[in-house]
Amino acid sequence: MSGTGRVGVGVIGAGKISEQYLANMATFPDLAVQFVADLVPERARAVADEYGVAGAGSVTQLLESGDVELVVNLTIPVAHAEVASAAIAAGKHVWNEKPFTVDRDSGRALLKQAQAAEVLVGCAPDTFLGPGLQTAKRMIDRGDIGQPLTASIVFQTPGPHLWHPNPDFLYQPGGGPLLDMAPYYLTALSQIFGPVTGVAALGGSASPTRVIGAGPRAGEVFDVKVATYVTAIYDFATGGIAQATFSFDSPLARVGVLEISGSEATLATPDPNKFTGEIKIVKTGEEDWQTVEVTGVAGGRGVGAVDMARALRGGGRHRATGELGLHVLDAMLATAESIESRAFVDVTSGFEPVDALPPDWDPTVRVV
Numbered sequence: 549m550s551g552t553g554r555v556g557v558g559v560i561g562a563g564k565i566s567e568q569y570l571a572n573m574a575t576f577p578d579l580a581v582q583f584v585a586d587l588v589p590e591r592a593r594a595v596a597d598e599y600g601v602a603g604a605g606s607v608t609q610l611l612e613s614g615d616v617e618l619v620v621n622l623t624i625p626v627a628h629a630e631v632a633s634a635a636i637a638a639g640k641h642v643w644n645e646k647p648f649t650v651d652r653d654s655g656r657a658l659l660k661q662a663q664a665a666e667v668l669v670g671c672a673p674d675t676f677l678g679p680g681l682q683t684a685k686r687m688i689d690r691g692d693i694g695q696p697l698t699a700s701i702v703f704q705t706p707g708p709h710l711w712h713p714n715p716d717f718l719y720q721p722g723g724g725p726l727l728d729m730a731p732y733y734l735t736a737l738s739q740i741f742g743p744v745t746g747v748a749a750l751g752g753s754a755s756p757t758r759v760i761g762a763g764p765r766a767g768e769v770f771d772v773k774v775a776t777y778v779t780a781i782y783d784f785a786t787g788g789i790a791q792a793t794f795s796f797d798s799p800l801a802r803v804g805v806l807e808i809s810g811s812e813a814t815l816a817t818p819d820p821n822k823f824t825g826e827i828k829i830v831k832t833g834e835e836d837w838q839t840v841e842v843t844g845v846a847g848g849r850g851v852g853a854v855d856m857a858r859a860l861r862g863g864g865r866h867r868a869t870g871e872l873g874l875h876v877l878d879a880m881l882a883t884a885e886s887i888e889s890r891a892f893v894d895v896t897s898g899f900e901p902v903d904a905l906p907p908d909w910d911p912t913v914r915v916v
């Protein structure tokens with residue numbers, strides 16, 4: 549791959565999640581953030597100033613910058629494909645926030661375009677590269693729970709319209725508890741059970757509208773266009789099966805539940821939307837959970853871009869790939885299709901598996 553030294557990054561989309569990315573990327577010495585762009589250039593300037601980034605302005609200006617090698621695409625889901633495609637056309641590598649895109653065709657087209665242009669495409673979530681899920685993966689890979697068989701997922705909240713200043717996109721195609729939150733859980737499980745091969749699901753919405761609960765638009769009513777509660781059953785390539793609830797219609801907030809039962813033990817991972825946390829395990833015949841120490845450095849959102857930067861300079865593979873992002877999108881769209889059809893839907897896409905990261909993998913030390 550081309551280039552030497554730190555990888556120049558341009559962030560497109562200076563909204564809510566850009567704060568976490570920019571704060572974290574400042575601590576990742578393999579990345580050098582050079583430019584922030586947004587549809588609203590003043591927003592880009594304000595965010596760039598806050599995080600000490602020199603360049604700010606329009607998407608076109610960012611894509612014309614020779615300092616930017618890797619575009620970190622933090623726009624809303626319906627814009628992911630268009631922005632990523634423009635970045636690839638400008639010769640940039642791309643890290644996309646999740647969901648990869650909002651439909652299979654645009655996702656496949658992106659991968660094809662990237663392959664032809666010989667650039668890398670990565671996709672969030674990168675939480676599965678955190679010490680929490682990596683420690684769990686290493687434990688399961690070495691047989692700590694026996695043969696992994698079943699999993700239970702719970703994500704339920706009253707919904708992000710209560711706290712997000714511009715929550716509309718989270719209730720439109722590309723959003724909902726499924727496309728917004730399932731990426732964390734299905735990506736984590738795919739590292740244990742392999743690709744999803746089929747799904748049956750039911751779902752619906754408690755209300756056709758929501759009221760924004762916080763920020764300058766508080767009190768504004770907007771339409772709900774997707775299912776806001778979903779219960780699904782998944783099967784996976786290795787024979788594992790999982791049950792999942794994804795809901796923005798639960799007065800009770802209970803999130804981050806991912807329990808994997810094997811032939812010899814049940815393991816509870818940390819919240820798959822977080823980089824670290826507590827791992828608990830209970831073996832057959834025991835009554836109480838034992839807590840397991842998590843090993844590794846929790847860098848936070850952006851570690852997937854660090855992994856890409858190292859692959860770019862070292863020529864190896866990165867882990868949170870566009871191919872994996874497209875597979876997870878495929879599984880989520882199949883879930884929505886199963887809700888509509890009330891029938892099982894097969895999922896035929898896949899991805900190249902990757903080994904667990906070594907316990908001493910550290911995004912905060914300079915490698916490139």
Ligand SMILES: NC(=O)c1ccc[n+]([C@@H]2O[C@H](COP(=O)([O-])OP(=O)(O)OC[C@H]3O[C@@H](n4cnc5c(N)ncnc54)[C@H](O)[C@@H]3O)[C@@H](O)[C@H]2O)c1
Pocket residue numbers: 560561562563564565566585586587588591607622623624625627631645646647714728
């Ligand atoms: N907010 C969170 O907690 C969170 C957490 C994890 C992931 N994400 C993901 O991050 C992405 C962004 O979410 P957010 O909450 O920051 O949204 P947001 O609405 O707060 O910010 C999105 C920004 O992108 C800009 N934008 C939209 N279309 C654009 C385009 N075509 N070109 C340039 N800029 C464009 C908007 O002007 C806005 O400033 C989504 O994919 C979301 O799923 C968000």
